[in-house]
Amino acid sequence: MDNHSDFMRMAIEMADENIRNGGGPFGAVVVKDGKVVGKGANQVTNHNDPTAHAEVLAIRAASRELNTFNLSNCVLYTSCEPCPMCLGAIYWARIPHVYYGNNREDAASIGFDDDFIYRELSMPMANRSILMQPLLSEEALNTFRAWSDKSDKIDY
Numbered sequence: 001m002d003n004h005s006d007f008m009r010m011a012i013e014m015a016d017e018n019i020r021n022g023g024g025p026f027g028a029v030v031v032k033d034g035k036v037v038g039k040g041a042n043q044v045t046n047h048n049d050p051t052a053h054a055e056v057l058a059i060r061a062a063s064r065e066l067n068t069f070n071l072s073n074c075v076l077y078t079s080c081e082p083c084p085m086c087l088g089a090i091y092w093a094r095i096p097h098v099y100y101g102n103n104r105e106d107a108a109s110i111g112f113d114d115d116f117i118y119r120e121l122s123m124p125m126a127n128r129s130i131l132m133q134p135l136l137s138e139e140a141l142n143t144f145r146a147w148s149d150k151s152d153k154i155d156y
């Protein structure tokens, strides 16, 4: 199977099946060289895990399968445009290409307001709905100095 629509259809079918299994309506697959290396369907309510989005689970599965934290040679197919958390995970995994089915407005229309988070991200920190305050910055900086000085670290 090497057709983009086939991989997207797989992600959509996983989302459909996940609804029947009590999960959210989202599925994702990670593909490398025309082969599925990771799959995920939303498990937020099943696992009581707010981070168990389809894309995150698919990325974790692909990283385990390929034994690497760098998925720069992979493509992600997701049944819905990634939320900001998943988009962040995609950036961290270095996945360079994403296909999505539904978009964020479609998600918002059925009660998944990713767009709210996207709007928050574009605001100055002081205007966001989450209160964020710096604390013990000098002490925390020592940790970064230790990392910076470490000669045998694995960069990522």
Ligand SMILES: [Zn+2]
Residues within 6 Å of the ligand: 053, 054, 055, 082, 083, 084, 085, 086, 087
């Ligand atoms: Zn997400």
